[in-house]
Amino acid sequence: xxxxxxxxxxxxxxxxxxxxxxxxxxxxxxxxxxxxxxxxxxxxxxxxxxxxxxxxxxxxxxxxxxxxxxxxxxxxxxxxxxxxxxxxxxxxxxxxxxxxxxxxxxxxxxxxxxxxxxxxxxxxxxxxxxxxxxxxxxxxxxxxxxxxxxxxxxxxxxxxxxxxxxxxxxxxxxxxxxxxxxxxxxxxxxxxxxxxxxxxxxxxxxxxxxxxxxxxxxxxxxxxxxxxxxxxxxxxxxxxxxxxxxxxxxxxxxxxxxxxxxxxxxxxxxxxxxxxxxxxxxxxxxxxxxxxxxxxxxxxxxxxxx
Amino acid sequence: xxxxxxxxxxxxxxxxxxxxxxxxxxxxxxxxxxxxxxxxxxxxxxxxxxxxxxxxxxxxxxxxxxxxxxxxxxxxxxxxxxxxxxxxxxxxxxxxxxxxxxxxxxxxxxxxxxxxxxxxxxxxxxxxxxxxxxxxxxxxxxxxxxxxxxxxxxxxxxxxxxxxxxxxxxxxxxxxxxxxxxxxxxxxxxxxxxxxxxxxxxxxxxxxxxxxxxxxxxxxxxxxxxxxxxxxxxxxxxxxxxxxxxxxxxxxxxxxxxxxxxxxxxxx
Numbered sequence: 001x002x003x004x005x006x007x008x009x010x011x012x013x014x015x016x017x018x019x020x021x022x023x024x025x026x027x028x029x030x031x032x033x034x035x036x037x038x039x040x041x042x043x044x045x046x047x048x049x050x051x052x053x054x055x056x057x058x059x060x061x062x063x064x065x066x067x068x069x070x071x072x073x074x075x076x077x078x079x080x081x082x083x084x085x086x087x088x089x090x091x092x093x094x095x096x097x098x099x100x101x102x103x104x105x106x107x108x109x110x111x112x113x114x115x116x117x118x119x120x121x122x123x124x125x126x127x128x129x130x131x132x133x134x135x136x137x138x139x140x141x142x143x144x145x146x147x148x149x150x151x152x153x154x155x156x157x158x159x160x161x162x163x164x165x166x167x168x169x170x171x172x173x174x175x176x177x178x179x180x181x182x183x184x185x186x187x188x189x190x191x192x193x194x195x196x197x198x199x200x201x202x203x204x205x206x207x208x209x210x211x212x213x214x215x216x217x218x219x220x221x222x223x224x225x226x227x228x229x230x231x232x233x234x235x236x237x238x239x240x241x242x243x244x245x246x247x248x249x250x251x252x253x254x255x256x257x258x259x260x261x262x263x264x265x266x267x268x269x270x271x272x273x274x275x276x277x278x279x280x281x282x283x284x285x286x287x288x289x290x291x292x293x294x295x296x297x298x299x300x301x302x303x304x305x306x
Numbered sequence: 307x308x309x310x311x312x313x314x315x316x317x318x319x320x321x322x323x324x325x326x327x328x329x330x331x332x333x334x335x336x337x338x339x340x341x342x343x344x345x346x347x348x349x350x351x352x353x354x355x356x357x358x359x360x361x362x363x364x365x366x367x368x369x370x371x372x373x374x375x376x377x378x379x380x381x382x383x384x385x386x387x388x389x390x391x392x393x394x395x396x397x398x399x400x401x402x403x404x405x406x407x408x409x410x411x412x413x414x415x416x417x418x419x420x421x422x423x424x425x426x427x428x429x430x431x432x433x434x435x436x437x438x439x440x441x442x443x444x445x446x447x448x449x450x451x452x453x454x455x456x457x458x459x460x461x462x463x464x465x466x467x468x469x470x471x472x473x474x475x476x477x478x479x480x481x482x483x484x485x486x487x488x489x490x491x492x493x494x495x496x497x498x499x500x501x502x503x504x505x506x507x508x509x510x511x512x513x514x515x516x517x518x519x520x521x522x523x524x525x526x527x528x529x530x531x532x533x534x535x536x537x538x539x540x541x542x543x544x545x546x547x548x549x550x551x552x553x554x555x556x557x558x559x560x561x562x563x564x565x566x567x568x569x570x571x572x573x574x
Contacts, residue, residue, distance in 0.1 A: 014571070047571075050411055052407065052410060052411070052569070052570070053569050053571070054569060071313045071412070071413050071414055071415055071416070072310065072311060072312050072313050072413050073413070074411055074412050074413040074414075075308070075310035075413045076310065077411070078411070079407070079411045081404075081407045081408075081411075083404040083407070085403055085404035085405050085407075086405065087326075087329075087330050087403075087405055089329065089330060089333055090329065090330075094329075098322070098325065098326040098329075099326075099408055099412065101322035101325070101326075102314065102319060102322045102323065102326075102409070102412035102413075102414055103308075103314065103412055103413060104308045104314040104315075104318065104319075104413065105308070146408065
C-alpha cells in the first residue's frame with residue numbers, strides 16, 4: 001500500500017493536555033475509519049492531517065509533503081469539519097461557488113462543479129435556499145459537498161453523517177464507499193461503530209490520544225455485540241415509531257425524551273435495528289438519528305484493560 | 307489550466323476572498339449600525355438647513371460647520387470606531403463562527419485571505435462613509451445659496467482622501483490587533499479615546515498618534531481661529547503621508563505574518 005497520509009511519532013498537546021500521543025501510522029487509498037469515543041483525539045488527528053495544526057512533536061505528511069504549512073495540498077485534499085458552522089446568509093450554491101473560486105477554478109467551472117457536488121449529496125433542489133434555513137441533515141450534506149466539489153484525492157471527514165436522517169445517512173454511506181472504491185483516500189471519523197462498519201472494514205481505534213489498534217472492524221464488532229447499543233431518534237410521531245420497534249426481539253428498552261420529540265432505543269442487535277428502521281422511519285418522519293457512545297466507551301475500556 | 311503544485315495566485319485568491327467577505331460584511335448588523343452612525347450628519351445637515359440656519363450667527367459659515375463635522379465627528383470618532391469594529395473582527399469573526407476552517411483548507415496563502423478580507427473592509431466602509439460626507443457637504447454648503455460652492459469642492463475631494471486614509475490607517479492597526487489579541491475591542495477603544503488624546507499636547511508626543519497626522523492633512527479649517535486653536539500643531543503634509551503609509555504597511559505586514567504562522571483551534 002502506498003501511504004497517502006503518514007504520521008511518524010506525532011504528538012500534539014494543548015498546554016498540559018495531550019490530545020494525540022506518539023502516533024505512528026500510514027493510511028493509503030480506500031476508506032479508513034477513525035473510531036473512538038468523544039474526546040479520544042479523532043478531531044486532532046484530522047486537524048493534523050489537514051494541516052490545521054502543527055504537530056508538537058514528530059511528523060505528519062500528506063501526499064509526501066508536511067501537512068502543516070503546505071496550502072497547495074488543498075488542491076488535492078478536502079476536509080469536512082465537524083463544527084456546524086456556515087456563512088448563514090449564503091445559499092448552498094453561493095457557498096460552494098465561493099469556496100471553489102478559492103481553489104482557482106473559473107466562474108463557469110465553479111458553477112458546474114458546485115451543482116455536481118450538490119447533486120451528489122441530493123441538495124440540488126435546495127441550491128438557491130439560504131443555508132440558514134437548512135435542516136441539520138441538509139447542513140451536514142452541504143458541508144460534505146464543499147469537501148467533494150474540487151474532486152480531491154484525499155477526503156478527511158469528521159463525523160460526516162452526524163445528525164442525518166436514515167435515508168440520507170444511507171446515501172452518504174454509499175457515496176463514501178464509492179469514493180473509496182474509486183481509489184480515493186477517505187478517512188472518516190466517528191464514535192459509532194455501526195456507522196464506520198457500514199463504510200469500511202479498515203479501522204484505526206483511537207482512545208486517549210493513542211492508536212489502540214489498526215485492522216479489521218469485525219474483531220471490534222464481535223466485542224461490541226456483547227454490549228447493548230443505544231440509538232436516539234427524533235421523529236414527528238415518536239409513538240408510531242415506538243409501536244413499530246417495540247415488538248422486535250432484539251429491542252431491550254424504549255425511552256421517550258422531553259416533549260415527545262425523541263425516542264431512545266436500546267438494542268442488542270444494532271444491525272437488525274437499522275434494517276428494521278428503514279420503513280418505519282419514513283412513516284414516523286424521522287429527521288435526526290444518532291448513537292450515544294457509552295457502549296463504545298465500554299469496549300475501549302475492555303481493550304485498554306487487555 | 308490550474309497549477310496544482312502551487313497555491314492559487316495571490317491576486318486571484320484575494321479577489322475570491324474579497325467577494326466572499328463582502329457579501330457577509332455589507333449585509334451585517336454591524337453595517338446597519340455603522341450606516342446609521344455615518345449618516346447622522348446628513349440628518350443634522352437637513353435640520354440645520356430647515357430650522358437652525360436662521361438662528362446661527364452669520365460669522366459661522368456652513369463651511370465651518372462642515373469642517374467641524376469632518377474633523378470632530380468623522381475623523382476623530384466615527385471612522386476610527388468603524389475601523390475598530392470591522393477590522394479587528396476580520397479574522398476574529400471567522401474564528402468565533404468557526405468558518406475560518408473553510409478558508410484555511412483551500413490552496414491559498416493565508417496572506418491572501420487577510421488581504422482579501424482587508425480589501426472588503428475598505429470597500430464596505432468607504433462605500434458607507436464617503437457618500438454620507440458628500441451628501442452632508444452639499445446640503446450644508448447650499449443652505450445659503452450656491453455662492454462659493456465651486457471653490458470648496460477641492461476641499462471636499464481632499465477630505466474624502468484623508469477620510470479614506472484614516473480608514474486605511476486605523477483599519478491596518480486594528481487588523482493587527484485583531485490577529486494579535488483574542489479580545490481586541492477594549493485595547494482598541496483605549497487606544498482611540500485615551501492614547502490618541504496626546505495628539506492635543508504640545509511638543510513631540512503627538513507624533514506617536516495617528517490622529518495628529520490625519521488632522522494635519524485636512525486643509526479647510528480656518529487658519530487663525532475657531533477649531534484650529536485646539537488642533538495643536540500642524541505637521542507637514544509630506545511627513546504625514548510618509549508616516550501614515552509606513553504605519554499601514556508595517557501593521558498589515560505584521561498582521562499577515564502573525565496570521566500566516568498562527569494555529570487556529572476551532573473548539574467543537
